Amino acid sequence: MNEYLTTDSMTGGLSYSAIYWIIFIGIAVISWLVQMNLQSKFKKYSKIRSYKGLTGKETAELMLADFGIHDVRVQSVSGQLTDHYNPVDKTLNLSEGVYASNSIMAAAVAAHECGHAVQHAVSYGPLTMRSRLVPVVSFASKWMTWVLLGGMLVMSYSGNTTILTVGVALFALTTLFSFITLPVEIDASRRAVQWLDSRGLTDAATHDNAVSALRAAAYTYIVAALSSLATLVYYIMILNDRRR
Numbered sequence: 001m002n003e004y005l006t007t008d009s010m011t012g013g014l015s016y017s018a019i020y021w022i023i024f025i026g027i028a029v030i031s032w033l034v035q036m037n038l039q040s041k042f043k044k045y046s047k048i049r050s051y052k053g054l055t056g057k058e059t060a061e062l063m064l065a066d067f068g069i070h071d072v073r074v075q076s077v078s079g080q081l082t083d084h085y086n087p088v089d090k091t092l093n094l095s096e097g098v099y100a101s102n103s104i105m106a107a108a109v110a111a112h113e114c115g116h117a118v119q120h121a122v123s124y125g126p127l128t129m130r131s132r133l134v135p136v137v138s139f140a141s142k143w144m145t146w147v148l149l150g151g152m153l154v155m156s157y158s159g160n161t162t163i164l165t166v167g168v169a170l171f172a173l174t175t176l177f178s179f180i181t182l183p184v185e186i187d188a189s190r191r192a193v194q195w196l197d198s199r200g201l202t203d204a205a206t207h208d209n210a211v212s213a214l215r216a217a218a219y220t221y222i223v224a225a226l227s228s229l230a231t232l233v234y235y236i237m238i239l240n241d242r243r244r
Contacts, residue, residue, distance in 0.1 A: 023234055027227040034219045041216040042081065045105035046097060051206045056098040056106035063114040063195055064092070072117050076100070083109050085116035087131060092117055104202070108210040111196050112217070115188030126183045137177045144170035148235065161242055168235045175232045178225035185221050189214040 054062065060074045074092045076099040077083075083095050092113050098106040119127040144167055151164025193210055196202045202210055 019237075020234060023230050027223075027230065031220075031223055031227065034216075034223050038081070038216045038220060041213050042097075042105055045108070045209050045213050046101060046103045048104045048206065048209055050102055050104045050107040050201060051203045052201050053102045054107060054201065055100055055102050056094050056110035057100065059107045059201070060092055060094065060110040060114050062199070063111055064117060066195065066199070067114075067118050067121065069117055069121050074099075083113050085113045085120070087116075087120045087127075090117075090120075104206045104209045105213050107196065107201060107206075108192060108213045109217075111192035111210075112188050112214055114195075115191035116184070118191055119184065119188060124184070124187065126180055126187070130177065130180045130184055133173070133177050133180065137173055140170040140173040144174065152238075155242060159242070161239055164235070164239060168232070168239060171228075171232055171235060175225070175228040178221075178228045181221055182225055185218055189218060 050059075057074055057076075064070070064072055064074070072085075072090045072092050074094065077093040077095060079095055080097055081095060083093060083098055085092050092110075094106075094110055094113065098109045116127070118124075147163060147170060148167035151161070151167045154163050155161050192214065193207070196210055197207060
């Protein structure tokens with residue numbers, strides 16, 4: 001590559017390549033730690049019986065009924081930590097370890113996913129915004145890696161930054177999506193804990209367990225958003241330096 005990609009002038013003595021690897025390794029380590037923490041919490045709280053002993057399926061059906069939601073189907077899906085609510089076909093999908101389990105982890109996860117169904121029912125702003133962005137972000141995610149790669153190559157050999165700018169714009173959309181996801185997930189957890197407590201499905205101990213489990217899950221979204229932001233800033237730094 002040309003001297004642009006190895007310049008130290010704007011990076012405190014570090015090349016852009018070095019900065020990239022520092023960001024990449026740092027993100028990878030933090031993401032791994034967060035995932036290990038989530039796996040540990042899942043394993044630990046999956047062994048603790050929920051206060052009333054309801055399964056994830058029963059918990060979900062009860063919460064949906066309490067909120068007057070009768071058009072959402074609760075079903076089991078394969079895998080671990082694959083739980084999600086699909087607003088398109090109105091299905092609440094619980095992983096095998098949650099659907100039939102009567103653990104506090106299963107209750108917390110099921111209630112969290114029901115929180116998304118409640119958000120959908122009341123047209124919760126951030127969820128509505130995220131849903132509208134899905135087609136755009138899907139397009140951006142499909143092409144941004146190739147556009148960024150092509151943009152870097154073109155800029156390296158010709159100095160033209162147009163393609164890279166387009167790639168950065170596409171990446172910015174995915175970063176925006178990550179940050180819009182944060183209030184959606186946090187609010188769903190808040191609704192879940194409030195409902196579990198008000199329904200008497202948790203006592204003092206299992207309340208803390210549910211909060212701890214949902215907080216561990218939330219950390220994964222926070223790390224993903226911050227990682228995306230850090231990578232976006234990296235590409236913006238390259239663009240700004242080239243335009244000087």
